[in-house]
Amino acid sequence: MGINLNPFTWWTGASWGTILYGLRGMSRVGEDAVGNTYWQGGSDTAGRPRRYVIYVGANDASRVPAEWFGWLHHQHDQVPDDRALPPVRAWQKPAVPNMTGTALAYRPAGALEKGGRRAAATGDYEAWDPEA
Numbered sequence: 001m002g003i004n005l006n007p008f009t010w011w012t013g014a015s016w017g018t019i020l021y022g023l024r025g026m027s028r029v030g031e032d033a034v035g036n037t038y039w040q041g042g043s044d045t046a047g048r049p050r051r052y053v054i055y056v057g058a059n060d061a062s063r064v065p066a067e068w069f070g071w072l073h074h075q076h077d078q079v080p081d082d083r084a085l086p087p088v089r090a091w092q093k094p095a096v097p098n099m100t101g102t103a104l105a106y107r108p109a110g111a112l113e114k115g116g117r118r119a120a121a122t123g124d125y126e127a128w129d130p131e132a
Helices: 016-024 066-072
Strands: 027-031 036-042 049-054
Touching: 036 066, 049 066
Parallel strands: none
Antiparallel strands: 027 036, 036 049
């Protein structure tokens, strides 16, 4: 079903039309560690160059690394590469894609997916009274 669905959908990745016709006149500027490719070409209404990302796999903006996010949104003009990256600090964690809608999504205690049972109230809540 994947090969039949690809020509017509955008949510499962770039469609054939995007690759064949949408990137015409664009120049490929780089690729990130995940495999997403970045393109530039044309100009927007403010005269700045348009910048695009073609995702590998599902289209999910949370899979764009921070350095490429800054380039895509014109925060800096230098194309990211290994030499330009700041050092990773000990407290930094690797980026994680958005897990909403998957089995790995965060579900707090009391969520229906975890049984729907919440801890009893502790009595530290006091309702607002307009007369007080």
